[in-house]
Amino acid sequence: MSTFILLLITGLGLGALYFLVASGLSLIYGLMGVLNFAHGSFLTLSAFAGWEVGRRIGLDTLTGFLVAILVGAIVAALTEFLLIRPLYERHIEQVLVTVGLSLATVALFEGIWGPDPINIQRMPWLIETTTIAGAPVPNSVFIAIGAAVLVLIGLLVFLRKTRYGLIIRAGVENRSMVTALGIDVRRAFTLVFTIGGIAAGIGGVLASNYFGYVSPLMGGSLLIFAFIVTVIGGLGSLAGAAVASILVAVLQQFTNYYWGYGDLIVVLLLAVVLLVRPQGLLGRKAA
Amino acid sequence: MSSQATSKKRIAGGWLELAVAVAIVAFLALLPMLNLPGLGLLPGPTYTPGSLHLMAYIMLMVSLALSYHMIFGLAGMLSFGHALYFGIGVYGLGIVLQRTDIPLLPAALIVLVIGIFVTHILGAISLRVSGISFAMVTLAFAQAGNVFVRRNPGGYTGGDEGLALATSNVPDFFIGVVNTKYLYWLALAVVVVVFAVVAWIEYSRAGHGIAATRENEMRVRVLGGRPFVVKLIAFVIGGSLAIVTGMAFLLLQSGAAHTHTTAEFTLTLLVMVVLGGVGRRWGVVVGATVYTILDQRLVALASHDAIRELPAVLRIPLSEPLFILGTLFILIVMFLPGGLSALVDRFRKVPVEDEPIKEPV
Known part of the structure; x- marks a missing residue:
């Protein structure tokens, strides 16, 4: 029973990381039709930034965390402004540019920090465990789940209650109509990229604490599952991304423990979802 | 241009392509028997x-x-x-x-x-x-x-x-x-x-x-x-x-x-195709060749003394072949749509025939 609880809660923690990556991907795709391959690099860079700050000025402040978020936001905004915007409306080229960016940045990170994972120092209470129903769960898992829930609530409030949220939602629905009404959608583009970068930045710090290391490849490996989550949940749907993150991560955690092929099961799930419901669980438009 | 003239030109182009291909293949087939210098592109003769x-x-x-x-x-x-x-x-x-x-x-x-x-x-x-x-x-x-x-x-x-x-x-x-x-x-x-x-x-x-x-x-x-x-x-x-x-x-x-x-390997294939020019057969040949030579030989460049003595800000990016190739790829996508074969077309002043149709907005 305690194994079951442990797998369930760590699965939720992994799902939280997937959601932090997938929420940005899903919003960006929903509004702009761009699949952002560089999203993993935002996450990796934030994780390294958080680690560098943390080991220089001490672990017990939130500075590293805030710097990581800031780095994610700035890099994402710059990417949109410098690389995506000039290729406006050319979706394949936009995807290709993010592919190039991800290849180049991963190589750069390997050049700077070396190709191997670096074990990180964590705040002691992050490694300590809290016992829930007999299962010792590391505290970092709760932090990840809490952060993902906060990001989800924050995004939902932002999208439902603010003017810019309204513009983004309208843009996902029908971009040409929003443009026709005289609203500059491009500002919303930079905004969703920045939001995605912030979520990836949070994800980067939490992922390094969850796994206990930073590595140039950590963003890329999370990104592939985030892609799968985004497609299963329905491209452009935030709630879909949340549901699919939990589904995918928990399923992966359980099959990995009992059978060892969790990643294959996830891919099979993707194939089944696409065969039965090509638009994804909560997606509206047919793909 | 009438469609007949176009098709004649196409057929002539086909024969020209065949002749060029045969010549290249014959030359390549003889290479193991020849002692030509590697010119820095190859590790030796x-x-x-x-x-x-x-x-x-x-x-x-x-x-x-x-x-x-x-x-x-x-x-x-x-x-x-x-x-x-x-x-x-x-x-x-x-x-x-x-x-x-x-x-x-x-x-x-x-x-x-x-x-x-x-x-x-x-x-x-x-x-x-x-x-x-x-x-x-x-x-x-x-x-x-x-x-x-x-x-x-x-x-x-x-x-x-x-x-x-x-x-x-x-x-x-x-x-x-x-x-x-x-x-x-x-x-x-x-x-x-x-x-x-x-x-x-x-x-x-x-x-x-x-x-x-x-x-x-x-x-x-x-x-x-x-x-x-x-x-x-x-x-x-x-x-x-x-x-x-x-x-x-x-x-x-x-x-x-x-x-x-890995997925990265597929991405490098994508880079090769885009580098040479999407949809162009010869462009793909050139793109894959250029990419692979750069990928293999830039490592040799990285260990060169001139690069080793550079400050870290320049040395680290220049010693990562994939960084250089990725950057080159971004530049080509942004500033040279059509890849290397578009460059050749521009040089030969051939009117671009296969201009991709713009997506309706």
């Missing part, structure tokens, strides 16, 4: 095993990029899973040779038949969706393949350490550094066959059907065509050519490595 190995490697990459061109360039399907089919060739043949006593040629045929079958099934599933979803599904299948290879089920794939070529059923002239020239000729044969198949399909009715489906799927459907079948044909042919290339690659490298089944 052309007849040395090191140079022959690099050239064979380049030719197989060209062949693989051409097989990807079938899917991405000709049929317009953005697949992120092409490495899977290459991997089926590499690992399939490796496993059959290791686990059975079947000689090389029948083993290769068995792998090809099974591979085509798998390509068919996965292609049919993936093609239920299109666009970005298609890209994701193919990526997921390839990722599953990569996971499978790395987990090393039953000790079949060798996991992270890779799979060594079992030489007992491979003819002796394919084994050993001294015999690199035979592997070189094998690679040349593979790239010639793959190029010929791709060119033949592009000139055939099926090729026109594939191109028409790429340009306007709805219209093909209205005219009574079946886009699904057409796309599946392109996918299966591209996959099969990748399988054939993979089998030659196994012999050349005398082993298989899991890095050639």
